[in-house]
């Protein structure tokens with residue numbers, strides 16, 4: 001038979017059926033009638049509303065492809081499961097049981113309710129995973145479990161209990177954290193775990209909406225971030241039952257989340273506004289902002305969140321801030337902008353950060369780091385239909401806060417990090433200072449220049 005079905009669940013509720021006709025290479029999604037009538041129901045995405053008729057074609061295919069890992073991780077997953085990387089249906093059958101957001105994708109048409117059962121992972125196992133070579137990265141842990149998260153980096157959905165125990169969920173139970181080891185290309189991008197924790201914590205201290213993160217050592221450093229698409233009440237504590245660990249209290253509840261590629265109906269390969277190679281270009285930042293505003297109905301909050309996110313990424317030199325690093329959450333019956341994630345300095349790995357030329361989004365028409373000046377921020381404000389003074393205010397505030405907080409955080413983290421890691425954070429701190437000074441100065445002079453131009457035109 002050419003046609004095949006997977007079942008998409010939220011906890012033990014069937015949302016609908018994902019169909020794949022391999023002869024026609026056609027994807028379809030049909031909501032279950034029970035889900036359509038359910039008071040707790042939600043649409044998979046605004047482009048896939050709970051209609052009576054089935055959805056089909058690229059909207060369905062792209063939505064589900066966006067749940068899979070990308071780049072080298074996709075290759076590894078595809079090799080280790082013996083399923084082509086161009087076959088998202090086949091891959092989700094293998095690894096779709098625990099995805100970003102609320103979805104469980106199973107062969108079976110029955111799902112167990114959310115459970116409390118986990119398996120402990122030892123520091124030795126985590127260390128092996130952190131050190132694994134590409135072919136056997138999934139030989140331990142992830143290979144045995146059926147979990148899929150987008151992104152190009154290795155990561156493990158898990159649970160870090162209050163006593164430091166790390167455990168992975170059995171099928172049906174939910175993770176509460178995401179663990180990321182250092183980047184696999186550690187020669188080019190060393191100490192990314194410390195880098196990401198530092199930048200995320202900086203953003204949190206500067207008042208941005210970001211989940212809490214921490215570092216653990218196994219002894220390799222692992223960046224651990226709380227999942228914002230999960231609801232649980234700390235402290236997370238286990239009861240041991242032989243090999244099995246039972247989480248005390250209520251099971252962890254899943255919230256649905258989609259990224260901007262899913263929101264816009266784009267494949268994961270279109271996450272960059274200016275892609276390399278021959279991929280079609282992705283959305284620009286004003287399209288992203290408008291679409292998120294429309295979907296959430298919260299124009300002011302979305303604009304504020306996106307402007308802070310862009311300015312923060314500029315200040316730390318995070319050139320990889322693309323459309324799959326912005327998401328929306330379904331919370332209390334409506335879409336809201338999700339907290340920020342995947343914040344880390346990329347420019348710090350450049351011999352000359354000013355020559356970094358490939359910021360993911362154009363900032364007022366510019367993608368070269370050293371070339372972004374006041375006039376680009378002015379264009380950026382126009383593109384978002386925001387008063388320039390507002391953007392300038394965010395630039396000033398975040399610049400000031402990050403310079404102060406980065407020094408303080410570096411001091412605070414120093415006892416827990418090694419000398420090489422400390423040097424990297426010191427370089428990020430310096431990079432922030434240079435760009436903060438430059439941004440404040442060039443955003444001020446552009447106002448003076450605009451005033452002068454106005455006076456000039458009045459006098460003519």
Ligand SMILES: Nc1ncnc2c1ncn2[C@@H]1O[C@H](COP(=O)(O)OP(=O)(O)O)[C@@H](O)[C@H]1O
Nearest residue numbers: 100150151152153211225226227228229341342
């Ligand atoms: N703290 C978090 N809570 C919930 N989901 C997250 C969180 N961090 C990341 N994700 C999800 O996991 C995906 C991959 O994470 P990300 O940090 O972007 O990895 P990568 O560095 O590989 O791009 C994201 O696109 C998002 O859907």
Ligand SMILES: [Mg+2]
Nearest residue numbers: 151324325342
């Ligand atoms: Mg990412």
